[in-house]
Amino acid sequence: MxxxxxxxxxxxxxxxxxxxxxxxxxxxxxxxxxxxxxxxxxxxxxxxxxxxxxxxxxxxxxxxxxxxxxxxxxxxxxxxxxxxxxxxxxxxxxxxxxxxxxxxxxxxxxxxxxxxxxxxxxxxxxxxxxxxxxxxxxxxxxxxxxxxxxxxxxxxxxxxxxIAAPTAQQRRWVHYGSSISQGSNAAAPTGIWPAIAAMAGNLDLTNLGFGGGAMLDPFIARILRDRDADLISLKVGINIVNGDIMRRRAFGPALHGFIDTIREKHSNTPLLLISPIHCPIHETTPGPTSFDFAALAKGETRFVATGNPDDVTQGKLSLQIIRDDMSAIVKGRQQTDTNLHYLDGTMLYGARDFAMHPLPDHLHPDGTSHRLMGERFAELVLAKNGAFAS
Known part of the structure; x- marks a missing residue:
């Protein structure tokens, strides 16, 4: 060169x-x-x-x-x-x-x-x-x-x-999530759904979306607590289910503790909890998730749920249970925390979207669905009366 x-x-x-x-x-x-x-x-x-x-x-x-x-x-x-x-x-x-x-x-x-x-x-x-x-x-x-x-x-x-950052017109948005937030199956870095939303809302994005890594680790909560941010969002649930890392008894206290840590320094920062998007293999079936080895033998990447739906009665987690518990936790805390918000992830990508744009590997949205999710996030969260309204 x-x-x-x-x-x-x-x-x-x-x-x-x-x-x-x-x-x-x-x-x-x-x-x-x-x-x-x-x-x-x-x-x-x-x-x-x-x-x-x-x-x-x-x-x-x-x-x-x-x-x-x-x-x-x-x-x-x-x-x-x-x-x-x-x-x-x-x-x-x-x-x-x-x-x-x-x-x-x-x-x-x-x-x-x-x-x-x-x-x-x-x-x-x-x-x-x-x-x-x-x-x-x-x-x-x-x-x-x-x-x-x-x-x-x-x-x-x-x-x-x-260029000095952020500009006076930009709010600093720190987002935490799974591989879907990191951008699995998106074709380009501005095509991941958080980037689409950030560009639509002129937000200064820090993306803490980690493939397979949104497990409510305490050190992540401390990073979020100590990070300069005007807006914080947490999209959690899918990795906890497909990793089969905790039961319902542990999930609620873990999420409460995660929020508590963030609130130690961000007591009034708008904080949005987003539950999992629609994913048929785990809607009612717990994890763990596994590769579909028959598909791998054909050179294709797909995932399957290996849990038993009946095990939810023993405390195992499905996506439907995760959504119910997240909604209840936010509703309860909103009595004293008016800057805490909840968004059902199926509002970003739901059953109707799956019918039109299926998850190619049964777990991650494609590029078209990433754009849909980013645009819907902007419409639901950044617009007037949204959790992150100006």
Missing amino acids: TLPCITPITTEYMRGVVETENTPTGLILHRLPAWARAQTSDPQLTMAEAQPSGIRLVFTTEATEIALQALPTKRVYTGLPARPDGVFELVVNGKVQQQASIPNGDILHIDMAKGTATQETGTAGFASFAGLEAGIKSIEIWLPHNETLRLVALHSNAPIAP
Whole structure:
């Protein structure tokens, strides 16, 4: 790359990041701080938190050509089709204009049947954007929501300058959720439903959506408590069911404790609890969720519920029970907490939506449904009389 201006990437150019880590091959972006990472041994959460969902580089420039140098880590699953390369999106003055990918990088070979993973070392590449309009402009580069990477530098044909964040017109929104919030099955980083909602409402998003990781971990509550935020939302339930990690007796107190921790410093911040979207395999059937191995043998990814619906009488959790309990918990706390709100997740994606746009793998919405969810969130939550109304 021969562009004359090379800018080291520092936190002043970043939005939505929690912590950065310097390495010899580039800057790793984290959505959990080191102290929290030390409190979990879950490899799935460790991988998800280092995937920069919702993180973007923001700056102004007169450049007409920009290239982001980075070293991605590609995931290759034994027996499954190759995953598409992560997508970088260029947003100019608030409008998505271009997409790019970096085909090279490290490769992580994962064998789900054996439970093994091996890494192959690669080289950095460039996500390049050319033909930009002349003159000073506001630029955002949204990073892949589902691909770990290390940032090296920004290359451009004119200098760049950071933008103070957030702007006076932007409210800071911190959202916590599962793989659906991280963006599983979305095609691009601005196509995940929290990003769609944030862009519609001019919100400064920090996305703490972690694939397989929305388990009401206490360290997440402390992160939310200590994070500067004007708005906080929690979309919980699906991972607790498909991980089969707790029973009904534990769920209510865990959710109460999670809210209590956040309220230690955000006593009046609008706090929205969102229950799970419609997911037929777990509406009345508890977890755990498993891969459909017959589908895997055909090179397809699908999930199945392995629990027994009769076990709900013994305290196991289904999505319907989760919704009932979340609604009751919020209703009870609203007697003394008027800034606590509840949204039934099926208002974002319900049974009728499933009939028109089924979950491709039986668990995660597709790109069309992500857009539907983001637009509905804006209509229901950000509009007048919504929980996050201006």
